[in-house]
Amino acid sequence: xxxxxxxxxxxxxxxxxxxxxxxxxxxxxxxxxxxxxxxxxxxxxxxxxxxxxxxxxxxxxxxxxxxxxxxxxxxxxxxxxxxxxxxxxxxxxxxxxxxxxxxxxxxxxxxxxxxxxxxxxxxxxxxxxxxxxxxxxxxxxxxxxxxxxxxxxxxxxxxxxxxxxxxxxxxxxxxxxxxxxxxxxxxxxxxxxxxxxxxxxxxxxxxxxxxxxxxxxxxxxxxxxxxxxxxxxxxxxxxxxxxxxxxxxxxxxxxxxxxxxxxxxxxxxxxxxxxxxxxxxxxxxxxxxxxxxxxxxxxxxxxxxxxxxxxxxxxxxxxxxxxxxxxxxxxxxxxxxxxxxxxxxxxxxxxxxxxxxxxxxxxxxxxxxxxxxxxxxxxxxxxxxxxxxxxxxxxxxxxxxxxxxxxxxxxxxxxxxxxxxxxxx
Amino acid sequence: xxxxxxxxxxxxxxxxxxxxxxxxxxxxxxxxxxxxxxxxxxxxxxxxxxxxxxxxxxxxxxxxxxxxxxxxxxxxxxxxxxxxxxxxxxxxxxxxxxxxxxxxxxxxxxxxxxxxxxxxxxxxxxxxxxxxxxxxxxxxxxxxxxxxxxxxxxxxxxxxxxxxxxxxxxxxxxxxxxxxxxxxxxxxxxxxxxxxxxxxxxxxxxxxxxxxxxxxxxxxxxxxxxxxxxxxxxxxxxxxxxxxxxxxxxxxxxxxxxxxxxxxxxxxxxxxxxxxxxxxxxxxxxxxxxxxxxxxxxxxxxxxxxxxxxxxxxxxxxxxxxxxxxxxxxxxxxxxxxxxxxxxxxxxxxxxxxxxxxxxxxxxxxxxxxxxxxxxxxxxxxxxxxxxxxxxxxxxxxxxxxxxxxxxxxxxxxxx
Numbered sequence: 001x002x003x004x005x006x007x008x009x010x011x012x013x014x015x016x017x018x019x020x021x022x023x024x025x026x027x028x029x030x031x032x033x034x035x036x037x038x039x040x041x042x043x044x045x046x047x048x049x050x051x052x053x054x055x056x057x058x059x060x061x062x063x064x065x066x067x068x069x070x071x072x073x074x075x076x077x078x079x080x081x082x083x084x085x086x087x088x089x090x091x092x093x094x095x096x097x098x099x100x101x102x103x104x105x106x107x108x109x110x111x112x113x114x115x116x117x118x119x120x121x122x123x124x125x126x127x128x129x130x131x132x133x134x135x136x137x138x139x140x141x142x143x144x145x146x147x148x149x150x151x152x153x154x155x156x157x158x159x160x161x162x163x164x165x166x167x168x169x170x171x172x173x174x175x176x177x178x179x180x181x182x183x184x185x186x187x188x189x190x191x192x193x194x195x196x197x198x199x200x201x202x203x204x205x206x207x208x209x210x211x212x213x214x215x216x217x218x219x220x221x222x223x224x225x226x227x228x229x230x231x232x233x234x235x236x237x238x239x240x241x242x243x244x245x246x247x248x249x250x251x252x253x254x255x256x257x258x259x260x261x262x263x264x265x266x267x268x269x270x271x272x273x274x275x276x277x278x279x280x281x282x283x284x285x286x287x288x289x290x291x292x293x294x295x296x297x298x299x300x301x302x303x304x305x306x307x308x309x310x311x312x313x314x315x316x317x318x319x320x321x322x323x324x325x326x327x328x329x330x331x332x333x334x335x336x337x338x339x340x341x342x343x344x345x346x347x348x349x350x351x352x353x354x355x356x357x358x359x360x361x362x363x364x365x366x367x368x369x370x371x372x373x374x375x376x377x378x379x380x381x382x383x384x385x386x387x388x389x390x391x392x393x394x395x396x397x398x399x400x401x402x403x404x405x406x407x408x409x410x411x412x413x414x415x416x417x418x419x420x421x422x423x424x425x
Numbered sequence: 426x427x428x429x430x431x432x433x434x435x436x437x438x439x440x441x442x443x444x445x446x447x448x449x450x451x452x453x454x455x456x457x458x459x460x461x462x463x464x465x466x467x468x469x470x471x472x473x474x475x476x477x478x479x480x481x482x483x484x485x486x487x488x489x490x491x492x493x494x495x496x497x498x499x500x501x502x503x504x505x506x507x508x509x510x511x512x513x514x515x516x517x518x519x520x521x522x523x524x525x526x527x528x529x530x531x532x533x534x535x536x537x538x539x540x541x542x543x544x545x546x547x548x549x550x551x552x553x554x555x556x557x558x559x560x561x562x563x564x565x566x567x568x569x570x571x572x573x574x575x576x577x578x579x580x581x582x583x584x585x586x587x588x589x590x591x592x593x594x595x596x597x598x599x600x601x602x603x604x605x606x607x608x609x610x611x612x613x614x615x616x617x618x619x620x621x622x623x624x625x626x627x628x629x630x631x632x633x634x635x636x637x638x639x640x641x642x643x644x645x646x647x648x649x650x651x652x653x654x655x656x657x658x659x660x661x662x663x664x665x666x667x668x669x670x671x672x673x674x675x676x677x678x679x680x681x682x683x684x685x686x687x688x689x690x691x692x693x694x695x696x697x698x699x700x701x702x703x704x705x706x707x708x709x710x711x712x713x714x715x716x717x718x719x720x721x722x723x724x725x726x727x728x729x730x731x732x733x734x735x736x737x738x739x740x741x742x743x744x745x746x747x748x749x750x751x752x753x754x755x756x757x758x759x760x761x762x763x764x765x766x767x768x769x770x771x772x773x774x775x776x777x778x779x780x781x782x783x784x785x786x787x788x789x790x791x792x793x794x795x796x797x798x799x800x801x802x803x804x805x806x807x808x809x810x811x812x813x814x815x816x817x818x819x820x821x822x823x824x825x826x827x828x829x830x831x832x833x834x835x836x837x838x839x840x841x
Contacts, residue, residue, distance in 0.1 A: 088826065100543040104522035113523060117565050122533060124720050124835040128565070210829040211785060214822045415493070415520035416544045 057193060058137030064107040066411040067270045071142035071191050072349065072374050073253055075228035079195040080221030080353040081202045082276060082370060084148070084184025084404055089212035092156040096424040098209045102145065102188075103418035105208060109201045112138030115208065130207065133200035141197050143205075144189040145419050146274045146406025151185045161423050163263035169275070169382060169405050174389035181217045181278045181402025189274065189372065195222065217402065219278055219370045221353020233305060233313065236369055237354050238286055238397070240298050241305035244313055245339075247349040256347045257374050263407075267422050270410030272374040275348075275381045278355075278402025281368040286397045297393045299333030307335065317341075334394050337387050348381055349374040368398065378405050477577065478504035484511035484552055489527055491542055491564065492519035500527060500564035500572060509557050509578025514539075517548035521567070528563040529553055529574065535837050536560070536588065538775055551776070554587065591770035592719045592838060599722050599766040600712040603643050606759075607701070607708045610639035614694075614701045621676070621694040624686050633680055634748055634803035637673065641752045642759030643708075644732060645725035650707060656700050660741060671696050674745075681745035719767060723835035726763035729756040730828040738820050740813050750796050751803035753820075757793065761786050764831065767838055774837050778830055785827040792823055 062070045089095055105115045116128025152162035168183065188205060192198035199220070206215050226243035227233040233241040247256055259268045286294070291302060299317065300307055307317035309328045319336055321328045329336050340347045352371040360366040373381055389395070409419050478485040485507035491500050498521035502514075516527045516539050528538035529551075537553040560574040613636035620629040640647065640658065648654045655663075657672040664670045676693040679686060711717060736742040737753040764771075764782060772779045798806045806812060 088822070097541055097543070097546070100546050101525070101541065103545070104525065104543050107522040116525065120565075120836070122836050122839065124724070124839040126832045126836065207829070211781065211826045214826075415522055418543070418545045421545055 058139060059112065060140040060193065061111060061138040062140065062142055064110045064143075064412070065414050068258065068411045069144050069271070069408055070110070070411075071144035071189055072257065072272055072351070072408070073228070074140075074142050074191070075231050076224040076226055076351055076353075077140045077142070077191040077198075078193045078224055079191065079198050080224075080355075080370060080372075081190045081195075081198040081218065082221065082353075082372065083188050083190075083202050083206065083218040084216045084276070085186040085188075085206070085209075085213045086216045087151065087155070087185045087212060088214050090155070092158075092424060094212045095156050096420070098212050099420040100418040101208055102205055103412060105205060106143040106145070106201075107415065109204070110138060110141050110143060112136075112141070115204045130200065130204055132203075133197045136194060136197050136200075139192045139194040139197040141190065141192040141201060143201055144191075144274070144408060146187040146189070146408045147420070148184045148186065148404060148406050150183065156423075158423055161265060161267070163259075163265045163268050163407050166263070166273075166378075166405075166407055169378065169403055172382070172385055172389045174392070174395045175400045175403070177403050178401050181219075183404050184216045184406075186213065187274070187276065187404065187406045195220070219353075219355050219402075221355045221370045223354040225352045225354050225369055226350040236352075237281055237283060237356075237367055238294070238298075239302055240294075240300060241313065242352070242369075243350050244300075244305055245335075247347055252347060253349070255376075256380070257349045257376055259376055259410075262376075267409050267420070268407060272349075272376065272408045273378045274406045274408050275371075275373050275375070275378060276402070276404045276406070277371040277385075277400050279369045279371050280360075280366070280399045280401045282397045282399070283365045283367055289397075296330050296333060297397075299329045299335035308333075330393075332391050332393055334388070334392055337392055338384050343384060343387075346380050346383060348384065374408070476504060476506070478507040478512070480508065480510075482513070484513040487512060487514045488548075489514055489516045489562065490519060491516065491521045491524045491527065491567070493521055497568035498523050498566065499569060500524065500562060500567050502562060502572060502574070505573060506575040506577060507555070509555060509576050511552055511554050512576070513550050513552040514562075515548050515550040516542050518542045518544045518546070520544050524564050524566040526565060528565075530561045530563050530571075531558070534839075535774055537773070538837070540775070540778065540833075549777075553773075588770045588773050591773065592767070593715075595766040595768075595770060596717040596719055596722060597715060599763060600708075600715065600717050602762055602766070603646050603708050604712050606639050606643045607705045610636065610701055611705055613639055614697050618691075618694040618698050621680075621686055621691055626680060626684050626686060629686065630680050630746070630802060633673070633677060633746065634751060637743075637748060637752060637803070638755035638758075640673070641732075641755035642762070644756065644759065645721075645728045646708060646711070647704060648728075650704070653700055653704055653707075657697065657704075660736070660744070662741070672700070673697060677743065677745045681747075719770070719838035720835045722763040722767055723831075723838055726760040726767075727828060727832045727835070729760040729763075730824055730831060732756050733824050734821060734828075737808075738813075738817050738824070740808050740810070743808070746802070747807035747809060748803050748805075749808035750793075750805035753808075754793055754805060757786075757789055760831070761790075764834070767834065771834055771838060778833060778837075782827070782830050782834070785830060789823055789827055792820075 062074060064070065087095055087098075089098070108115055114129035114131070114134065117125065118127055118129045118131040118134050120127060149162070149167050152158045152166070188202055190198040190201045192201070202218070206213070224234050225236045227246055229248040233244050236242040247253060257272050259271045259273070261269060263269075263271075295301055295308065304311070305313040306315055307329055309318035309321040310316070317329055317335055317339060319327060319329055319331075319339065319341060327336075336342060350371070350373045352369050352373070354367070355370045356365065356367040358366055375381055412419065478487050480486070487507060488503045489500055490503075491498070493499070494501065514527065514529065514537070518524065522544055525542055526538060526540045527542055529536045536555070537551040539549045539551050542549065555576045557576050557578045560576060562572040562574050564570055564572075613632070617629065617632040617636050620632040644654075644658070647657065655672075658674070659670060659672055660674055661670060661678075671693060676690055676697070679690040679693070733753055733756045737749045737756065740747075740749050742752050743749045764786070768779060768783075793805075796806050797804060801807060
């Protein structure tokens, strides 16, 4: 599986130190005696310290190359920087250069390397890498690239590469979308166990493409709000566990998430569709709602996260269990509306993050859920959201303010390939 | 730089002496270094490093492959020497994502280079005319970043002298440009003083708007005199408590906010005239001494764009007169002039980047044309809060797209 972490600490550390030595060696070549001293220092046995103990997490590194892009089935890391871009360049060649540069740089970043010199050799050199993640390690960084429907308009002659039926999401009930958080020609989802490592990655990718690409909108997620395999279920800002019944098995991924040949594009094989929804929560009013109402809105208990029909979080909800003349789990509760049992087996891989932007223009907490999900067909999300938008009692407390959909290409096979290469051959 | 080469030489390629019998001992050592390096090379790019590169199409042909060699990212030239004359380096990146540029250096000077040497993209090339001597290939990020490159044949007094001459012509030309702007500034501030002395507010406003661009075009030069710039161009927020606020901006406040000319306004105008006179003396000296360095022009060009972003797009520069777009256009023009004087040399060093910067300047100039208003003071729309709200983000993106490539040129033309 492409996202099996290279988390054997011994292996990672050895790789890390061998790279340090290599860099020092190159410095030695340039600087003569001073460099030689640096080489000797790097070769000395490392002292045991807190740094050593943190090494496993710090040097958690996922492979960049593989059948699928990382950051989809990867167990959600702690932090998110999600950024949508518009292409300002006017020629296909410029776009090609951006995609090739990004692909190479993503490989370096995910390995915990800078994208270029932090401290150039010449006085008048401009640092290529901005430097704020220097020596921080890879921190489980994943970088996931997506193409928006607008990329396949006539600007770059990419119409014939557009996946079948790929289009902007339709307007749905319960939306109050702000154009400032909507759409984008490209997106990068950066996830990491350290927020600065994720931020550094997106900052540098945006910077190296500045002449061709402008940042359209960005969301910083500070806490994961979904669970992957073998992870405990985290909570959203409403205090409820989110993602208890998420997709975790390879079978479900194949069935619900990975695109095959049906998109009509070889570059989408092994890919997926990413739906991004910036959901503002009316946190203060939610906080003053009764526990009974809160639980019946979700269909789960707050502390344990058990379905109202059961006792434990992972008890399978029983949507037929009745109390007097109504279901124990209300039919218009959140879990009843989206459960695959009630949607012809449809599931989506949720990978959202809690976010906050401080205060909004009228003095409320500006916070909520950066909802991210992956699926084989955007229609899976649309079908579920149509039901939620019209019936979900949660709508009283949330507003969908941002929205976008992206075609996420399959993984790159090896160094020397880059995302979108087929577009330019 | 003899410390770069190992003292012991395990020569594995005796053939490199062929056709270059007069090579110095240092050169031999340098070559043997790269020959040793390439013994580890597997496959296609490993080459008889000692042979001089073959000449075709009037230039010696060197193919540099950036690739992983035994797990290490390396720059692998097929030849490490060439006869004097034009040399074409054709560079491609097979699978080394950590390396994205290749430069040819003479000491620390960049003679030619290609950026965006990215895995999966087509090979790119650059051609330089080299005289006999030692050079280095520099591949930032590679495991071995520097590789020696030897050119045999007639040794000239200065390598890359064509570029050096072009740079000298560029700095001389820029010195004249600065002096010309300062001459115009002298006349414009004299007119400003005359208008202020006459007590005519509308005429003084016009004279103010006419004088500002001459200063803004050469602001980095004015800023290089640490006493003059604060005396002439300090904004109110930057005034140290207890010190006197002088120069253009307190006068701007009188003319555009209070709209009243006082004795103090007249003193301010006189002070501007006096300090601009000093500026003229100093810039004339810079011209006479041929004191401008290419990297200063380059940093000045980039610095002007920094000015645009930090004080014009924010509307802080001309807070009272709203002439920020006039200054904006003048900063761009000054930046472009500095670039144009470097361009002939820069085109030799990095033609692709030069073209990219030219294109970005065109985009900015085209975009700025939308803000022109012949009826407005200074010829541009006033930069009102409304305009700032709707357009600032767009203007920022525009300038950042220009500054990103422009900031890179100082390193390429640097004489140190």
